[in-house]
Amino acid sequence: MKxxxxxxxxxxxxxxxxxxxxxxxxxxxLIVPDAQALAxxxxxxxxxxxxxxxxxxxxxxxxxxxxxxxxxVFIEPGxxxxxxxxxxLIKIPTHAFKFNFESGxxxxxxxxxxxxxxxxxxxxxxxxxxxxxxxxxxxxxETEASGNLQKLRAWE
Numbered sequence: 001m002k003x004x005x006x007x008x009x010x011x012x013x014x015x016x017x018x019x020x021x022x023x024x025x026x027x028x029x030l031i032v033p034d035a036q037a038l039a040x041x042x043x044x045x046x047x048x049x050x051x052x053x054x055x056x057x058x059x060x061x062x063x064x065x066x067x068x069x070x071x072x073v074f075i076e077p078g079x080x081x082x083x084x085x086x087x088x089l090i091k092i093p094t095h096a097f098k099f100n101f102e103s104g105x106x107x108x109x110x111x112x113x114x115x116x117x118x119x120x121x122x123x124x125x126x127x128x129x130x131x132x133x134x135x136x137x138x139x140x141x142e143t144e145a146s147g148n149l150q151k152l153r154a155w156e
Contacts, residue, residue, distance in 0.1 A: 021052075021066025021067070021068075021069040021152075021153040021154060021155045021156060022153065022155075022156045023066070023069075023153045023154030023155055023156035024153065024154055025150065025151075025152070025153055026040075026070055026146075026149035026150055026152055026153075026154070027150070028146075029072075029106050029142075029146075030072060032074075032104050032105065032106055033074070033104075034103060034104055035076075035077070035103060036074045036075060036076060036077065036103065036104075037074070037075045037076075037077055037101035037102060037103060037104070037105050037106070037107065038072060038073070038074055038075070038105075038106045038107070039072070039073050039075055039101070039106075039107045039108075039109060040070055040071070040072050040073075040106070040107070040108045040109065040145065040149065041053075041055050041063075041065050041070065041071050041073065041084075041109045041111075041137075042065065042068075042069065042070035042071070042108075042109070042110055042111070042145075042148065042149055042152055043065055043067065043068055043069065043070075043110070043111040044068050044110070044111070044112065044148075045067070045068040052064040052065055052066050052067055052069070052086075052087050052155055053065045053067075053084040053085065053086055053087070053111075054084065054085040054086075054087060055071050055073055055082070055084060056081075056082065056083045056084065056085060057073065057075055057080050057081070057082060058080055058081050059081065059083070061085070063155070064087065064155040065084070065111075065155065066152075066153060066154065066155040066156075068152055069152050069153050069154060069155055070149055070152045070153075070154060071154065071155065072154070075101050076101075077101050077102055077103045078100065078101065079098055079099070079100045079101075080098070080099060080100075080101060081096065081097075081098055082096065082097050082098070082099055082137075083095065083096040083097075084096075094127075095111070095125050095127065095136065095137060096125070097124050097125035097137060099124060106142070107139065108139065108140040108141070108142060108144075108145030108149075109124065109137045109138065109139060109140070110137070110138050110140045110145065110148060111135065111136070111137055112135065112136070112138055113133060113134065113135055114126050114133075114134040114135060114136050114138070115134075118138060119138075122138050122139045122140070123136055123137075123138050123139075124136070124137050124138065124139055125137040
């Protein structure tokens, strides 16, 4: 029984330890070129999460979100498929959603616990996690996001 439990932990990546992100602390948003959009994806510290998340835009890996940490990604405008792949032994894309990005705009997405107080109009994706409850990606306004991001580092 103990061997089976250890195998499950190893396969899901829960036993893998990743270093703390060593990149720069967030200071201010990058300048967005006219023909692109910029998205910041960030995750706070969640109990039981140890892997960075690869940000996939239309199935193409773009950047890794450290744990806790952030990633900044330039994106071609239009509707894009966004998903995240944990950097563990089992690499199954999760938390997928579609989003329509506009040229010259900056977007802030935070992975967070979804509570009754969460602004429902800003939730872009959600699903149930056995350990964490309801979690998902929420579109955050720039003022709130800037305060949250200043505590986080890029993966590097």
